[in-house]
Amino acid sequence: MNHPDRPSTPHGDDARPVPPVAFADMDLPAEVLRTLTERGVREPFPIQAATLPSALAGRDVLGRGRTGSGKTLAFGLPLLVRTAGRRAEPKQPLALILVPTRELAQQVSEALAPYADALGLRTATVVGGMSIGRQTAALRDGAEVVVATPGRLHDLIGRKACRLERVRITVLDEADQMCDMGFLPQVTEVLDQVHHDGQRMLFSATLDRDVDQLVSRHLHDPVVHSVDPSAGAVATMDHHVLVVHGPDRYAVTTEIAARDGRVLLFLDTKHGVDQLTRHLRAHGVHAAALHSGKSQPQRTRTLAQFKNGQVTALVATKVAARGLHVDDLDLVVNVDPPTDPKDYLHRAGRTARAGESGSVVTLVLSGQRRELHRLTAEAGIETTTTKVRSGEAELSRITGAKAPSGVPLDGGPAEARPKNTNAPFRGLGSSKSAPRGSGGKPSRKANEARKLAEARKAARVRRGA
Template sequence: MSESVRDDVLPQDSAPPSVASFAQLGLPAEILRTLDEHGVTVPFPVQAATLPDALAGRDVLGRGRTGSGKTLAFGLGMLARTAGRRAQPKEPLALVLVPTRELAQQVGEALTPYAEALRLRLATVVGGVSIGRQAAALRDGAEIVVATPGRLHDLVERKGCRLGRVRIAVLDEADQMCDMGFLPQVTEILDQVRADGQRMLFSATLDRDVDQLVQSYLRDPVVHSVDPSSSAVSAIEHHVFVVHGPDRYAVTTEIAARDGRVLLFLDTKHGVDQLTRHLRASGVAAAALHSGKSQPQRTRTLAQFKNGQITSLVATNVAARGLHVDDLDLVVNVDPATDPKDYLHRAGRTARAGRFGTVVTLVLPGQRRETSQVMADADVTPKVTKVRSGEAELSRITGAKAPSGEPLDGAAAASRPKNHNAPFRGLGSTKDAKSGSGGRSSRKSSEARKLAEARKAARVRRGG
């Protein structure tokens, strides 16, 4: 494709249009009324830039950082252009493809009030829940479908969905869908929608496989890059905390025990589960989120995190894209990101919708060089601080404090010393608490002494 739309030389909007209200964009009265009811009055830059082209039926290629308002940017135009039409059973009229279940549900929830105002039916199609129920929703007729590629592919294969009448197709977080290996399914789906329909592609970056999608499926797209990825976190303070291995869990625990919510990222499901168990044993209201959890579990956990029942969400990168939580001001990379795009998307969970936030990355001394390179590639210059648990600087930056130590839900206080004055040096680095007074070793020593004394008494009785 033309080099003019590649990520490194993408043309920038000289100045986003100055739009004081959504009413200036030509949206239907029903949408304007619903926006007002939800307190949404002034469009974000990406919305002001792209909605006129979306409403005009143009193909749109948009790059904007996560949290910049892309959902309404493509969603309102799609809904307005679909209003007044009626879908036949199994034949939706508009489609939004997203990479993860959480993002699909979030997009569906965000668009539902506006769809209902226009009397449009919206179905969310994701894995991990009953495919039969989703097939029934499509069979009843849904004008708008928000889907992950895998589950939509399954429904098409089962003849539960036909895409030939889809006249508006949106790809949200296109770069992640490519990174996750969805490109073959995405292209297969796009090959089935109306060839003369409208395409809108939104992504944080427009490189590699995303180029292929643009070249193959977008016709003379209008390009908008309102929030380029290199400026992705201007509203965020970035910190790197250099910690010693034995102190890593103690630092993490004190941060998680802060007043207010925190999102903690680790690389593996096992690591997420282990840290969650430890935090709950320490008295922190924590929950785990990763691909090994069922979809109802994941949905319930996110709801509890958003309403404050859970204050520490411990997650793999499944939560790095699309997750929106109001007023989330702290993200912690317990395991440092090894890819600049992953770092930016993790960081993008805070400072959303024009707010400010803090991102902290914990690194061991041996990880500093690799982490510095990732930060440089992400065009981020963090403040580097050596910290230890219990220090004032740790509390100043993150609000860290000592946990209550009262286990939740009967969780065992794994690897916590009984003496609370003793420094806690992290899971896997303390001696087994049972090996101290009253522990297994003590019991064995006591039994050995009793046996020796019994043998001695027997010898005395025998005259030995």
Template sequence: MTPTPQDDRPGTDAGPPAVSSFADLDLPAALLRTLDELGVTEPFPIQAATVPSALAGRDVLGRGRTGSGKTLAFGLPLLARLAGRRAESKQPLALVLVPTRELAQQVTEALTPYAEALRLRLATVVGGISIARQAAALRDGAEVVVATPGRLHDLIDRRGCRLGHVRVTVLDEADQMCDMGFLPQVTEALDQVRPEGQRMLFSATLDRDVDQLVSDYLKDPVVHSVDPSAGAVTTMDHHVLVVHGPDRYAVVTEIAARDGRVLLFLDTKHAVDRLTKHLRDSGVHAEALHSGKSQPQRSRTLARFKDGQVTVLVATNVAARGLHVDDLDLVVNVDPPTDPKDYLHRAGRTARAGESGRVVTLVLSGQRRETVQVLAEAGIEPRTTKVRSGEAELSRITGAKAPSGTPLDGGTAAGRAKNHNAPFRGLGSTKESPGGKGGGGKSSSRKTAEARKLAEARRAARVRRGG
């Protein structure tokens, strides 16, 4: 029978006992020194539970939300077990599979100081970057490869990588890899690594395809489920804000202009780009992140968001997993998610490592019931509030304030964006009739424009009055 998280209870073989300090672990001295230098002394719960088992060579099945400390939970024992070994050309000794480029980069960055302490070489294998450069890194020899399934598959096909020497394999965010359709590439890789090697699988959920992976590829795994889902994090507040259709773009802009960083989620690349441009024209330091950007662009944007040069990250679900930013206390679903797992993964970008955070979902009145149902399926009971731009209640919940209005990229300041009663994925767009015929004609368009100007003037006056 496939193990479940409930198997990790008294009376079950749960491997060695958890520890309260990294110093209590049988880690190489170089790793302990690096942990101490970086100020990492007390392990997170999933690290305390899984590292002893992984060091002992056991297969490990860990369930925990992103941000629970899984990278060091698998990374430290993986590196410790490779200490003193050297990989041959194109034949790594350990493989870490992740679903996205961003998570691959983040895992590499997190493990680099520890790998360097043991003189182990890391190679990152992801799409969007020169495959020739990655093949060269593998040819020169890398003990550890951190890879997305698609690019690893390409390198194997080109005979630039062979997995027969891999003794430790990690699947991180296994449920997302399955959701994204990577299961064939994942099983292809698992079929090629050393059959007697160690496997560690970490996932937020253990359903369907993930359950099958566990059954087929993990041998008598030690099971740990020590971290709550995003919905159960007590330091996270959840809000549904009901907005009036013609006012919603102003609401988003004022939230984005707050003091402090904010992550805005939308459904499509087009909507992300349009909102980002509007925010920058309004004086808000915003940048876009989606799959249409090159990997160097995505990496630069994330780096600027993490160091505070960019205060607003406008993103599709590409940022819903694997993105770790310290002190990110607000996530906003500009487009309400239609899947409970999407909501939980978006929400998981805040309230990480014990910090507090707030998740806000914007809805029109007609979307309210459906959205609340999605959140209920995710185990969330949000506070629901009707808000308008310029109102104190919006500021109280989100820190919203009026933007400076000074364009960041030159040109004229943004006027009030066009708004309609379509979902947010259509923000900033209009529905035009072919050849200008039907749908009201010029007279109707002129009246609509005049109504918008009047509404904008009223809002500006309200903002000047401070409420």
């Protein structure tokens, strides 16, 4: 199918332009080149060099690259350049970027804002957790470019506050996660509403069945580029499995969080995140919690504090596994091990970004080693396994762990340094798949429930006698 805004170039490797080595070699306006220079961006990352020429020419693009590979400018610059010079009518944007999470939407908007300003384009960010009235007003005033999450965009379309028939450039960023989060029907609905003859670009860290469905149905003869496909291929990333004794996990986690420099710690549940955060702050660690139970202003403020160093330990659920970019973040800790290879890769992608180095550490009990080994093998990850205990030099060598100050940040008496005789921290490693006999003591409620059950059983036996 030929399209008026796309060249009818044959598909295949021979048809792809040779990637240039500098932005100046591309067909970019002077305003964009000047803004790139002002921001110290001089050479394109591989995914940018590979996809920009095709995207600027109006081709549909399917780009595969791990998080942190530079995808935002790879799709953002062509979208802005090809939209420049046009003016949006109220409620009718001209270009759309669809992303899975609020954090990623805000980061994309912030990253593209200087270039949009240089080209005289108005943008609107449409996400849940923020005032829908303000977003409605921004669309009513006219925005050429909209960055949105599927749920909130769906709501605004339902309210007739947004119409998509004039959208001629559509980007799906982190398409695999949108599918994983159950947004496939909403994404398909959006793609059915945008201009049928428009340009579509799909970027994803992984390409699985649901993404293939989107590609086959909505992309027309796409140029395909795969660059730096997974965290397992990143030479500057080290992967460690730390085998801990159940009761010692409490102290090990605290000492890692107290290290010099920032650390991102992943847990399975919001409750576990909140409880660990309170514990760390009580021991003098500048920690903050990030999960879906927090309001969007809280999440935005916490991320800003983590980026500027006010918060040194960010404790999060997998809401932070995508869309979180922090410069010089060199350590990610899976306090609760991930449950599938894709989850591991997305968490790991928070470090060693843009050519920097970093480490990923996963804490496991001895009974969890085999399952984690299977998972990392599926992810293409080679790990180094080490048995550690709190206070040992080997733990400090791998993670930079050190004893916390013990001075509470939120008032209260000073806390003693946790010792390896403590019971395991409730919420750490408490995933439903954790094996029995993991070293934890039953809670008081569990003991009471057991005694009550035994008493009832004895009573039934007596009545039967």
